[in-house]
Amino acid sequence: MEVAVSEPALATRGLNKQFGSLAVAQSIDISLPRGARHALIGPNGAGKTTLINMMTGLLRPDSGRILLEGGDITALSPDARVKRGLVRTFQINTLFPHLTALESVTLAVCERRGEAGNWWKQLPTYGEAVDEAHQILSSLRLAEDCLRPTHALAYGQQRLLEIALALATRPKVLLLDEPAAGVPSSESAGLFEVIANLPDDISVLFIEHDMNIVFRFASRIIVLVGGAVLVEGPPDEISSDPRVREVYLGSSHHGAAPHG
Numbered sequence: 001m002e003v004a005v006s007e008p009a010l011a012t013r014g015l016n017k018q019f020g021s022l023a024v025a026q027s028i029d030i031s032l033p034r035g036a037r038h039a040l041i042g043p044n045g046a047g048k049t050t051l052i053n054m055m056t057g058l059l060r061p062d063s064g065r066i067l068l069e070g071g072d073i074t075a076l077s078p079d080a081r082v083k084r085g086l087v088r089t090f091q092i093n094t095l096f097p098h099l100t101a102l103e104s105v106t107l108a109v110c111e112r113r114g115e116a117g118n119w120w121k122q123l124p125t126y127g128e129a130v131d132e133a134h135q136i137l138s139s140l141r142l143a144e145d146c147l148r149p150t151h152a153l154a155y156g157q158q159r160l161l162e163i164a165l166a167l168a169t170r171p172k173v174l175l176l177d178e179p180a181a182g183v184p185s186s187e188s189a190g191l192f193e194v195i196a197n198l199p200d201d202i203s204v205l206f207i208e209h210d211m212n213i214v215f216r217f218a219s220r221i222i223v224l225v226g227g228a229v230l231v232e233g234p235p236d237e238i239s240s241d242p243r244v245r246e247v248y249l250g251s252s253h254h255g256a257a258p259h260g
């Protein structure tokens with residue numbers, strides 16, 4: 001399908017969701033342009049993960065639409081969305097501890113190529129899958145450790161491996177839910193540097209609570225409060241926005257207040 005260049009990589013239109021009487025998404029209109037490095041921030045319970053869950057199809061919105069490169073994906077299953085290029089990582093570790101990084105990513109490449117169940121029948125092309133996996137791991141600075149079992153990798157490397165598995169699906173849009181969760185703060189900037197340097201044809205939306213990281217690596221910031229977008233803009237505008245300051249200084253949360 002030919003896609004107009006002006007079409008956002010991912011967009012939500014009038015997205016609404018209630019849990020009982022609690023409105024967790026209220027008329028959410030978000031546009032993620034191609035190549036974006038956007039952050040989704042907000043206090044605990046603002047509805048960030050719920051929004052990502054609706055984008056990926058884990059949760060159905062009560063109303064509204066989700067568009068991937070202009071095409072309506074609201075009714076598609078999570079698997080169908082991954083096949084179309086909308087891929088996420090989770091806050092929790094979902095890795096196989098005893099496989100090496102290279103084995104895990106090779107399996108993910110084979111899965112994308114439809115060879116996962118019978119890779120042994122495809123030995124000639126299996127080498128190509130290993131090469132592709134190795135190249136992905138190199139791009140994430142994991143090549144040196146790619147033959148070590150996953151459980152022996154540093155936690156920051158394990159989080160990068162999660163991203164490597166997502167890259168093996170050849171995503172157009174990557175949704176990263178706290179990709180540095182649990183990583184020592186001294187390592188999280190390195191992890192975000194890798195994310196910022198992903199190829200330009202991958203659009204990224206990440207949830208992150210560390211405001212130093214958000215202001216350093218996001219090109220735009222979407223602030224969600226009480227299930228609604230409070231404000232969206234570039235880091236300098238967001239850091240000096242009095243409404244954002246009030247939300248962060250006036251309520252409990254587990255990140256630092258925006259600086260600026």
Ligand SMILES: Nc1ncnc2c1ncn2[C@@H]1O[C@H](COP(=O)(O)OP(=O)(O)OP(=O)(O)O)[C@@H](O)[C@H]1O
Binds near residue numbers: 045047048049051
């Ligand atoms: N399945 C569910 N059923 C009922 N309420 C839910 C459900 N999932 C989330 N909630 C509630 O919806 C609100 C939004 O939750 P969500 O996890 O999306 O927030 P968040 O912004 O991601 O928070 P955090 O920063 O703590 O991860 C919270 O009040 C939460 O308790």
